[in-house]
Amino acid sequence: MVETAAYIDMIGGVSGDMLLGAMVGVGLDLKELQVELDRLPDRGYRLVETRVIRGGLEAVLVVVELDEDGGRKRTWDDFYSSIDNSTLEESDRRSIRQIFDVLAEAEAAAHGGEAGSTHLHELGTVDTLVDISAAVIGLRLLGIDRLHASAFPVGSGSSSSSHGAMGATSMATAAIYRSSGAPVRAGGNQPVGEAVTPTGAAIVSTLAEFGPIEFSADRIGYGAGQRDPEGQANVVGLWVGEARSQWGRGGPGRRRPELMLLETNIDDSTGEVLGYVHELLMELGVLDAWFTPIQMKKNRPAVMLSVLVGRELVDSAAELILKETSTLGIRRRPVRRYEAEREVVEVDTPLGTVPVK
Numbered sequence: 001m002v003e004t005a006a007y008i009d010m011i012g013g014v015s016g017d018m019l020l021g022a023m024v025g026v027g028l029d030l031k032e033l034q035v036e037l038d039r040l041p042d043r044g045y046r047l048v049e050t051r052v053i054r055g056g057l058e059a060v061l062v063v064v065e066l067d068e069d070g071g072r073k074r075t076w077d078d079f080y081s082s083i084d085n086s087t088l089e090e091s092d093r094r095s096i097r098q099i100f101d102v103l104a105e106a107e108a109a110a111h112g113g114e115a116g117s118t119h120l121h122e123l124g125t126v127d128t129l130v131d132i133s134a135a136v137i138g139l140r141l142l143g144i145d146r147l148h149a150s151a152f153p154v155g156s157g158s159s160s161s162s163h164g165a166m167g168a169t170s171m172a173t174a175a176i177y178r179s180s181g182a183p184v185r186a187g188g189n190q191p192v193g194e195a196v197t198p199t200g201a202a203i204v205s206t207l208a209e210f211g212p213i214e215f216s217a218d219r220i221g222y223g224a225g226q227r228d229p230e231g232q233a234n235v236v237g238l239w240v241g242e243a244r245s246q247w248g249r250g251g252p253g254r255r256r257p258e259l260m261l262l263e264t265n266i267d268d269s270t271g272e273v274l275g276y277v278h279e280l281l282m283e284l285g286v287l288d289a290w291f292t293p294i295q296m297k298k299n300r301p302a303v304m305l306s307v308l309v310g311r312e313l314v315d316s317a318a319e320l321i322l323k324e325t326s327t328l329g330i331r332r333r334p335v336r337r338y339e340a341e342r343e344v345v346e347v348d349t350p351l352g353t354v355p356v357k
Helices: 016-025 030-037 076-084 090-111 126-141 171-180 198-207 271-284 311-324
Strands: 002-009 045-054 057-066 146-149 158-161 164-167 216-224 235-244 259-266 288-295 301-309 331-335 345-349 352-356
Touching: 016 045, 016 057, 016 126, 016 198, 016 216, 016 235, 030 045, 030 126, 045 126, 045 216, 057 126, 076 090, 076 126, 090 126, 090 171, 090 198, 090 311, 126 198, 171 198, 171 311, 259 311, 271 288, 271 301, 271 311, 301 311
Parallel strands: 002 146, 057 216
Antiparallel strands: 002 235, 045 057, 158 164, 216 235, 259 301, 259 331, 288 301, 345 352
């Protein structure tokens, strides 16, 4: 089976507009993209494409230019309303909402408060919606089946924001690294200043897998950042080509996006309570939950509760465990799993039609 694979090479970092430029560099038609973006109710912007040189590399700089309406400050509710009231394909709406969820949770973790209740500063104009929507739609228009990414580079020095001078990695971006378990690249020759924006981190950590991939690249594009620092290439690379089903898997079957494994040891709950918690977890939508017999201090028999869950439900699952059990803490780590290729077919039998996997 041949798939179209893409690899995001974060040479100088990544932002929403840098990723859009890289997609244009491998053949994305901005006019075709604009037709799709017009299915959102928001106006007040235009996409401007320029060919530039960054650190000796020819790259595409795409700027989202705003007029007075586009520059109007928006709230989280405004963004979600635009997504819900759009005529975008359902799969696009779902992915765009998921990225906004990651952003909202990161801003809440960075500044306190509930997700979606924090005040938007740099993210509060329509270009945030355009950047995120363009990334999701652009990858679909390019026919990308699998998306992988390098580790996020940790910029050095400081950056400026509405809060004043801050570290090169913003608090919201760091919160996304923590919640997603995405790998970061620190030390050595790192970009100066803010290398990864919260929007860029949210897009890549939501849509891409991290880790090795082998494929035959036939197109390479570079998206430029607006800064042109001396001595470094402020670009993100996008490599696109064909990958056969066995390439880059590292093992049998199909590797799925990163999941989270929650674990906690419990030695003072009854079987009835634990069974009830298991039912609640499965109703929540976790992928699996199980108990393992263990021994704890003073040789007391106990159980270890393990929960396999997607990143979008990890906080809800942890909250449920803390609320419904006697545990005082939960371990958490990112994991990957392989799934066998399979299909469900219907088979006619003397007793009727039955589905067979």
